[in-house]
Amino acid sequence: MAKHHIATTVNGDNVEFLCETEDTLLDVLRDTLNLTGSKEGCGSGDCGACSVTLDGRLVCSCLVLGCEVGGRKIETIEGMARGAALHPLQERFLEQAALQCGICTPGFLVASKNLLERNPNPSETEIRYWLAGNLCRCTGYDKIISAVKDAAAVMRKG
């Protein structure tokens, strides 16, 4: 069967690609568009390392097919910093050592940004439950939770 021709938007850029029916959005991002910031930890939606937003909704890109995303708006970790300025979440993650190996970090950042867009002042419990779909094996989550909380405070001040 011929490949699908898909036109969509990734981090504000118009992109076109060809994909097989079974190719996931994660496959397309990583292997076709060379956006390797989204990671594959499980391929089954259990680890959140491939988190992206699709029309503003947080999804595991390993559970979305490439041929489903035509005309949608996709945001990935590569689109999080604007120009030279890091996003406050990225800054706080760095300053507070909220990463060790860093493989889960893109997913946590994308998921956290999505949380703060919905809830600018989440409690510790709300952060923990929102991020329960993102696995981190290094940090024990402590510094990640603190970083998200502090980034929210910075962002509320504007």
Added chain:
Amino acid sequence: MTMATGTNGTATNGGSHGVVGTRTIRPDGVDKVTGRARFGADYNLAGQLVGRVLRSPHPHARIVSIDTSRAEALPGVKAVITRDDFGDQPSEFIPAGEMMMNYKDVVRNVMAREKALYEGHAVAAVAATSVAIAKQALKLIEVKYEVLPHVIDVVEAMRPDAPLLHDDLFTVGVEPKPEKPSNVAKKVEIVQGDIEAGFAKADVIIEREFKTAPVHQGYIEPHAALGTVSEDGTAELWTTTQGHYIVRAHCARLLGLDMGKLRVTATEIGGGFGGKTVVYLEPLALALSRKAKRPVKMVMSREEVFKASGPTSGATVRVKLGSTKSGHFVAAYAELKYQAGAFQGSPVQPGVFCAFAPYDIENVKVTGYDVVSNRPKVAAYRAPGAPISEFAVESVVDELAKKLRLDPIDLRMQNAAREGVKAAYGPKFGPVGLEETLNAIKKTEHWSTPLQEWQGRGVASGFWFNIGGETSVSLTVNEDGTISLMAGTPDIGGLRASLTAVVADELGVPYDKVRPIIGDTGSLGFNFLTGGSRSAFSGSMAIVEAAKQIKADLCARAAKLWECKPEQVEFSGGYVKPLGALGDKAKPMSIADFAKASGKTGGPIGGVGRINAQGAGPSFGTHLVDLEVDPETGRVTILRYTVAQDAGKALHPSYVEGQYQGGAVQGIGWALNEEYIYGADGKLQNAGFLDYRMPVASDVPMIDAIVVEVANPKHPYGVRGVGETPIIPPLGAIANAMEQATGIRFTELPMSPPRVLKALKEKGVPTKV
């Protein structure tokens, strides 16, 4: 002793002095928060093929024949490899992390030869132009198996009538040498004093048997390798590993390549915890590439990671501890039976050594057995072997405290290992910080807060040796005076930040003028792997050596320029300074000044540290946990958690705290939920993150980290390794808290809801499920 408390320190880009001990921003950080950092699966080469592995569906089967002809004939398939593509290896033991492995087994683990020994054991591999073709090719490989009876459990595997994995495996360490082969590879034993006499003096003896389940390291990044072999035998490999020099050695050996012709680059590594100290895909990618004459990329699925890469041992442990009425431990005995997986080499020896190491006991005997069964070969996992034996011992210590009506911290304090105490496994301790961690825990507000019904509080301590070992680094002064640091131990959790701080302090240059990289095997001398909590310890020692060379060289150059004797100049604060009367004639010169004029003063400036680091200081820790049991469902919630551990000196406090917090949460997973579940068919039933339940953010509270610093006198900064000890105490601390919450002594891990419910039901507590 100094203490740096608090977990919310904010990073700074420290000045040129006293960077060590501050919370700098990691040099590799921006790449990791922007998605730029390249991990194992992020590398690609033009013309690369996709490699896939065919794995055994049987836990134990003789491989009668493998027919690859139909797969090879499939268009798009460029290479197929089997056991026939690897020459056999003689029996030869080599170090693997803190454990040992045998080349005879390594070659069999990467590709099954006579038999498939566990479900998921690699049997063949293909390289093809697409994923779809590679998958189709695997289906076309015809393997004829003669299915054999299998054995999964360690105690069953030790029975004389158990299915035998290797007919040439004779137990080592027993006299006389056994006449028959068995699944028991090795017996190890340490003896100190006379336990019979010791137990005779005891007023109270507690003896119990414990069982722990095998658990996986659970790194989020699956194994990945990209290999390319040229027609002239030169080869290059990119892989996610804790030790690219070890990968080079194994691959060169297995493929018959010259080590110098194989260049291995360690990619950024997405977690390892010991599990990435061995080879799986790497030799296969190279063998496929050699055959296909194209680069081959291989990435494991999560299911493959669970089924075919090393978990750590499950075990059965018996502990007997004798004490006087006043709480003086007089004798201790333990018997450890550790699963090795399909090939010998469980971490039973470190388990034996560590079991009673936190305590000063005159009479000790520990016996350990290394037992093979039809499971994936175990790999190192954070303080390999120690969490298992120390869990059992810490549980018994707690029970003893209850029986003697003594405070569990006071009882540990009374018997604590301290400077001058000879550990049962041999050495005499130098300054160590166990008492300090016990004191630190006792002083917390956490220790004295009241508890409610169904809540419990537990405490446990832990010990790990830490290691040093062969380490190379280089420091290069660039033309503009900036510094390039090259280290050869993969940075798994902030190493570059710690080492950069040391360079800044040694050379008196600003932190942000030092750029660290992890060099490939062709760029730097040999480095043993990142493991054993050695890389910050050894790397910083090697940097001190390299910096010494630079400082001496610059002083010599200055003496030449200023036409004076070397003793008339000194290096301090980043400058070579003239001393005494010379100060009137000559002006201090910075490293940058020399860098600009290097061509006129003696050529390029740099230093190399090549050391075999000795003097690793053991690290002791004590953990405190509060938890609540839901009697209706058996679910356990961790309410509060405090870690105190001796770091010697925290080079970067945030990443030291991070080790404590991360280790504690891995331990929580080990204690409460994680386990390999096998069916009667010998197949793993939970090879995915949904069913192999690691802790998520909503499962755990904040983890308070107390960094105790009892300097290691054998390190220039006082550093001890910190990475491994934190996973040891949680198992015992949680079991002890469970006892307080429920009145039940749990002796089997994990304390998962079904097991807790069963225990509550047996005790007569009404449950809902």
